[in-house]
Amino acid sequence: MSELMDIIKDPTMDYQQRCIALAKYAENLEDHIVLSDRTKYFQEKQVVTAMGEGASPYRPRYVTMDFEKFFAQGSKFLELEPPKDIWEAVSDLMIIYHHIPGVTMQPVYIGHLDRLLEPFYTTYEETKRAVKMLLMHLDRTIPDSFCHCDIGPKDTRVGRIILELSAEMQRPVPNMSLIYNEETPDDFALEAIKTGLITAKPSFVNDAMYRKEWGSNYCIASCYNVLPVGGGGYTLGRMNLRYLEEITHSREELMGGLLKEAVLCECEIIDKRIQFIVDDCHFFENSFLAEEGLISRDKFVGMFGIVGLAELVNGVLHAEKQEDRYGTGEEANTFGEQILDVIHETVASYQPKYGKIFMHGQVGISTDVGTTPNVRVPVGEEPEFYQHLAVTARMQKNFETGVGDLFPFDATAKKNPQAVLDVIKGAFAMNMRYFSFYSKDTDVIRVTGYLVKLSEIEEYNKGKAVLDNTTNFGSGAKEGLKIMQRKVRGFEYA
Numbered sequence: 001m002s003e004l005m006d007i008i009k010d011p012t013m014d015y016q017q018r019c020i021a022l023a024k025y026a027e028n029l030e031d032h033i034v035l036s037d038r039t040k041y042f043q044e045k046q047v048v049t050a051m052g053e054g055a056s057p058y059r060p061r062y063v064t065m066d067f068e069k070f071f072a073q074g075s076k077f078l079e080l081e082p083p084k085d086i087w088e089a090v091s092d093l094m095i096i097y098h099h100i101p102g103v104t105m106q107p108v109y110i111g112h113l114d115r116l117l118e119p120f121y122t123t124y125e126e127t128k129r130a131v132k133m134l135l136m137h138l139d140r141t142i143p144d145s146f147c148h149c150d151i152g153p154k155d156t157r158v159g160r161i162i163l164e165l166s167a168e169m170q171r172p173v174p175n176m177s178l179i180y181n182e183e184t185p186d187d188f189a190l191e192a193i194k195t196g197l198i199t200a201k202p203s204f205v206n207d208a209m210y211r212k213e214w215g216s217n218y219c220i221a222s223c224y225n226v227l228p229v230g231g232g233g234y235t236l237g238r239m240n241l242r243y244l245e246e247i248t249h250s251r252e253e254l255m256g257g258l259l260k261e262a263v264l265c266e267c268e269i270i271d272k273r274i275q276f277i278v279d280d281c282h283f284f285e286n287s288f289l290a291e292e293g294l295i296s297r298d299k300f301v302g303m304f305g306i307v308g309l310a311e312l313v314n315g316v317l318h319a320e321k322q323e324d325r326y327g328t329g330e331e332a333n334t335f336g337e338q339i340l341d342v343i344h345e346t347v348a349s350y351q352p353k354y355g356k357i358f359m360h361g362q363v364g365i366s367t368d369v370g371t372t373p374n375v376r377v378p379v380g381e382e383p384e385f386y387q388h389l390a391v392t393a394r395m396q397k398n399f400e401t402g403v404g405d406l407f408p409f410d411a412t413a414k415k416n417p418q419a420v421l422d423v424i425k426g427a428f429a430m431n432m433r434y435f436s437f438y439s440k441d442t443d444v445i446r447v448t449g450y451l452v453k454l455s456e457i458e459e460y461n462k463g464k465a466v467l468d469n470t471t472n473f474g475s476g477a478k479e480g481l482k483i484m485q486r487k488v489r490g491f492e493y494a
Contacts, residue, residue, distance in 0.1 A: 223449020231299025242308030305362030327377030361403025
């Protein structure tokens with residue numbers, strides 16, 4: 001069968017999922033991005049890619065609109081006045097979510113929900129009913145766990161309701177982050193941890209680090225992507241360092257110019273795709289979000305994603321013994337840091353036509369086999385817990401548009417959430433940027449950056465259609481990324 005007929009007849013897709021797949025098929029029919037021969041070479045070697053965004057990108061990959069401005073002014077295009085109560089606020093959000101473009105055709109950022117809805121709090125009962133309706137609407141109409149909301153850092157009544165409902169509903173949508181800083185009280189953080197051990201969310205964000213780079217007006221979108229509010233990410237290019245290792249003959253060749261050359265070729269892809277979105281597709285000239293000031297071109301950035309650092313380091317150093325390999329061996333870890341510094345310096349010095357490009361630790365994709373996401377230690381090679389945290393924090397310093405690692409816990413964590421909070425505080429003190437966790441005995445788990453229900457993966461693997469679009473990604477990642485074989489941590493004294 002043709003690719004078109006494969007989509008139309010796929011029994012694992014419902015109607016909406018087929019529409020999305022057909023749109024992607026059409027987008028790939030023509031390729032208008034002209035690249036240099038050297039960049040094409042690295043593409044053929046799978047070192048640099050455009051992350052499946054489509055050959056003719058007609059909108060930014062991630063749009064992180066300003067919801068607070070939307071609440072303050074309403075929308076002329078949508079004929080909405082500023083909301084006056086909790087029900088109007090929830091209704092307005094449910095309306096505008098379906099007008100936010102993006103690579104998944106779903107919104108990847110749905111707002112700082114506790115901060116947005118706290119001014120409309122009435123009673124606990126009414127507010128909980130309204131918030132539950134919103135969360136249910138999201139799960140049923142935007143069934144994609146790249147859809148992400150933020151809460152915190154302050155303790156709010158709505159924030160606690162969101163945590164309570166997340167634990168009760170146990171759904172993968174929306175994904176969620178807690179912005180954590182010195183203003184976050186321990187009892188609120190502990191409630192977030194208790195919820196996370198039931199439903200794998202929220203993750204914790206080291207606000208102090210990101211505030212230095214972005215100020216206070218940033219958000220977490222999609223998996224753990226850090227982007228300016230009122231803007232977004234034009235495009236996410238991906239550099240697979242594992243495949244760079246396959247064409248590298250020595251450490252000297254890599255650091256002597258090959259690495260930098262490959263980085264510049266990925267930057268070219270990002271730059272050319274941004275130009276196509278802005279100059280050829282005239283996205284901002286044809287968006288009511290831009291016309292009404294809810295997004296602005298100067299708040300969009302390019303994203304330079306990387307995966308496979310572990311494979312590059314181990315391959316170039318011919319590190320076979322565990323004590324010599326990335327994550328454990330000091331020479332390997334130092335070499336990994338040097339590689340990241342070269343990438344960061346090269347990306348930072350590149351001048352695209354629009355905006356700037358920043359590094360991103362890409363979470364991996366379902367078809368990755370033998371490639372470790374971003375700068376993580378490979379599954380099965382994790383060192384003891386403190387060293388694992390230390391090397392993770394050490395490698396995350398250059399990733400301004402987000403990077404993350406995740407840690408499954410055993411049942412002892414539920415008995416002692418304070419121990420988990422102490423671990424998070426210690427990790428953030430070492431400058432880890434983002435901390436995700438889940439309990440190994442729950443149905444909702446975090447795959448790489450997004451969430452899935454294991455029960456839905458089982459249904460999908462039986463050839464049945466399921467609600468969440470990301471379940472098919474989770475099915476592939478379960479095998480390729482060995483997500484069920486991660487080292488589980490516990491607390492003996494719990």
